[in-house]
Amino acid sequence: MSRHAREIDLALYAAGDMSLWNRISVGLHTANCEQCKARVQAYRTDRERLKQDASELPAGLNWERLAAEMTANIRVGLAAGECVAPRGRKRVVAGWWPVAAVAGTVMMLSAAWWLNLPASDTQSISHAMRGLVHSRTVVADEQPVIEASSGGIKLSENGSELQVSQGGGARPKAISVSTEGSASARYIDSDTDQITITSVMNVQ
Amino acid sequence: MSEAPGSTRFDAVPLSSERETRFVSENMRRVFLLIYRIVGNVADAQDLAQEAFIKALQRRDQLKDLDKAAHWLSRIASNTAIDFLRRSGRVSFSDLEDLPEPFVSSPGESPEELVLRSEHRERLEAGLDILTVRERTALLLRDVEDMPAEDVAARLNCSKATVRSHIANARVKLRRHFERRKA
Numbered sequence: 001m002s003r004h005a006r007e008i009d010l011a012l013y014a015a016g017d018m019s020l021w022n023r024i025s026v027g028l029h030t031a032n033c034e035q036c037k038a039r040v041q042a043y044r045t046d047r048e049r050l051k052q053d054a055s056e057l058p059a060g061l062n063w064e065r066l067a068a069e070m071t072a073n074i075r076v077g078l079a080a081g082e083c084v085a086p087r088g089r090k091r092v093v094a095g096w097w098p099v100a101a102v103a104g105t106v107m108m109l110s111a112a113w114w115l116n117l118p119a120s121d122t123q124s125i126s127h128a129m130r131g132l133v134h135s136r137t138v139v140a141d142e143q144p145v146i147e148a149s150s151g152g153i154k155l156s157e158n159g160s161e162l163q164v165s166q167g168g169g170a171r172p173k174a175i176s177v178s179t180e181g182s183a184s185a186r187y188i189d190s191d192t193d194q195i196t197i198t199s200v201m202n203v204q
Numbered sequence: 205m206s207e208a209p210g211s212t213r214f215d216a217v218p219l220s221s222e223r224e225t226r227f228v229s230e231n232m233r234r235v236f237l238l239i240y241r242i243v244g245n246v247a248d249a250q251d252l253a254q255e256a257f258i259k260a261l262q263r264r265d266q267l268k269d270l271d272k273a274a275h276w277l278s279r280i281a282s283n284t285a286i287d288f289l290r291r292s293g294r295v296s297f298s299d300l301e302d303l304p305e306p307f308v309s310s311p312g313e314s315p316e317e318l319v320l321r322s323e324h325r326e327r328l329e330a331g332l333d334i335l336t337v338r339e340r341t342a343l344l345l346r347d348v349e350d351m352p353a354e355d356v357a358a359r360l361n362c363s364k365a366t367v368r369s370h371i372a373n374a375r376v377k378l379r380r381h382f383e384r385r386k387a
Contacts, residue, residue, distance in 0.1 A: 012372050
């Protein structure tokens with residue numbers, strides 16, 4: 001091997017701090033160059049030593065005492081911080097603006113959702129909501145009632161009445177009421193024996 | 205971690221949970237050493253390590269996962285140290301022999317062990333002393349903290365290529381320093 005790798009390349013290669021291409025290039029070189037391989041090994045050893053030596057405390061340091069002093073100072077620092085902190089914290093948590101902000105966001109999102117709905121959906125939802133609002137009135141509405149009696153036939157709905165009266169001495173011969181909303185009565189005049197048929201139907 | 209008698213007057217202000225106490229005791233040495241290696245003196249390292257822990261503990265919600273919290277604490281610690289160096293624009297490696305309390309000799313070590321440890325420390329401190337602040341910080345974050353080069357670049361507010369250059373220069377300088385000492 002006529003040329004050796006650069007020293008900084010070997011230093012970086014030792015801990016894998018190179019780009020892939022350079023790593024391959026230096027790796028191929030060191031595989032065939034004993035001198036460079038030894039340099040890489042020396043850098044790796046330095047790295048291990050550095051890690052080991054850096055975990056050593058400074059000479060003559062009484063760590064137990066220093067650690068106790070530091071722990072105490074940290075406690076004091078935290079206590080001092082607690083004394084100062086509450087005002088700032090309360091200001092952030094308390095107040096009406098978070099509620100207003102949330103309400104505003106909800107309204108904005110609801111409006112955006114409503115505007116993005118297809119027209120048919122909005123109409124059906126409106127109809128359903130109107131139905132909900134007026135539901136008490138609808139329930140209170142009277143259904144049409146058809147009554148047949150000796151006096152005639154009467155249709156009642158929402159307080160209005162339609163009555164077909166059979167006057168004179170006619171007496172009902174037969175009265176029939178169907179479940180589909182109609183009633184009819186057959187009357188026979190006692191003087192003339194004429195038959196009158198009266199029908200009332202509710203057509204919707 | 206045992207408390208020294210001199211610190212008992214602070215015991216009335218406890219850390220608010222066992223988890224926090226554990227978090228502090230498990231990470232204190234590591235954080236102190238990381239900062240110490242960056243700033244180079246014990247007094248500043250002590251102040252900055254305390255500052256880093258207070259910053260971390262003021263955001264207690266981050267302590268749910270202690271492993272992640274330890275990683276996050278390293279970030280705070282290195283940022284605190286780097287900010288300090290930026291603000292002060294200085295680096296001082298004090299002569300540890302001259303510092304008074306709390307330095308005492310380590311008990312329970314043989315004279316040979318003491319000499320060996322002392323040699324290693326002296327070699328490391330002398331080696332780190334020849335590096336620029338950025339080279340030293342980049343090297344410590346990459347090789348001691350095992351931080352990826354991208355993260356180191358983000359921490360030092362520079363490009364990945366620049367960080368690689370700092371790391372490479374630092375390793376080469378250290379290697380030459382060790383070779384000179386060996387010779």
